[in-house]
Amino acid sequence: MATPEASPLGKTSAYIDQYDAGLLFPMERKGKRDEIGINSNALPFRGVDVWNAYELSWLNPRGKPRVAIGEIFIPADSPCLIESKSFKLYLNSFNQTRFDSVRAVVEVMERDLSGAAGGPVRVILVPLSQMGHSADISTLPGxxxxxxxxxxxxxxxxxxxxxxxxxxxxxxxxxxxxxxxxxxxxxxxxxxxxxxxxxxxxxxxxxxxxxxxxxxxxxxxxxxxxxxxxxxxxxxxxxxxxxxxxxxxxxxxxxxxxxxxxxxxxxxxxxxxxxx
Known part of the structure; x- marks a missing residue:
């Protein structure tokens, strides 16, 4: 199983701008959970890792760039988390890749991320023109x-x-x-x-x-x-x-x-x- 030391973190990485799912680097959650006494087969919680991606772009079929903000939901009961630098490198690989639609990008990302995490990952992509007040600044309750x-x-x-x-x-x-x-x-x-x-x-x-x-x-x-x-x-x-x-x-x-x-x-x- 991949270890943190083997990840892209802290290393020089090439900028790859053509789609490459192999850039994703999953790591097992179990080791750290064992360390703090959490049974991976009987989790004491439910949960999700909510990722927001602000630098997300691809090309439409005519080569015109599209930009969006991504919301990615990785379930806490998935066996693996995804190392963040590898996630960034993976997203960069969309930059010069053509896709037929936003839906096509979502489907590719959900397939790749679910495969890496080992559980069903949900992806929402919102074009910047549709953000509106959903990007307003919030304060924490309590x-x-x-x-x-x-x-x-x-x-x-x-x-x-x-x-x-x-x-x-x-x-x-x-x-x-x-x-x-x-x-x-x-x-x-x-x-x-x-x-x-x-x-x-x-x-x-x-x-x-x-x-x-x-x-x-x-x-x-x-x-x-x-x-x-x-x-x-x-x-x-x-x-x-x-x-x-x-x-x-x-x-x-x-x-x-x-x-x-x-x-x-x-x-x-x-x-x-x-x-x-």
Missing amino acids: ENLDELDIEVEHYQARPELLRADTSQEVDEVLHSHLLKSNCLVTGQPDWGSVLIDYSGPRIDRESLLKYLISFRQHNEFHEQCVERIFQDLRRHCDTRRLTVYARYVRRGGLDINPYRSNDEAFVVDNWRLVRQ
Whole structure:
């Protein structure tokens, strides 16, 4: 099975502008899930990785460029995630390739991405002329934690920082824009915002913010960080209903927004935040 070190990350890559599905680089989710105690055969959550592609273009049958914004939904129960640089290289390979229609591009992408991920991937392509107000900037719901006056000492993921008051039951939504982690291979920074929607013992807000900040020098992919946060909150705070949804800042024309939830009623909105 492919390893992160074998991916295109951190390596010089040729710009290939003719369609090539072989550029996609899938990686098994199982290894990282085993590391944090998630059984890949009995996931404690449902979820999806929502990708937004802002640099997407191809040629129509007469050679005229078309541009669109892509929304790609990769199910969390697929055996593989797709490494982001390979995804970018794959999208670049459409640039000088002719397609009969938008529908034809969607069908090719859904086929290739589903094959790489090992599960059904859904693709929506919206021409820029049709975007309208769907591209408006949103804000995360719930209470923001970022102005809490805390002292921070830890910058590697520390679940033991989390505390919850078992005498007080709550149902609340919290969020922070102070999430930062680093790429597992290159160590380059990944900036994000995270939403936590839960019920159960009241999570101490200061401990939660310290915990989220402790990812600041932690090296993992976006999807893995979100699953780690989900698992840590379940274990250390005894949450019953829990959703963790991160919105990461785009890199190379792509943003990745994983959500994991055990709440059947939770509906995923593909918000666009100010940094996206």
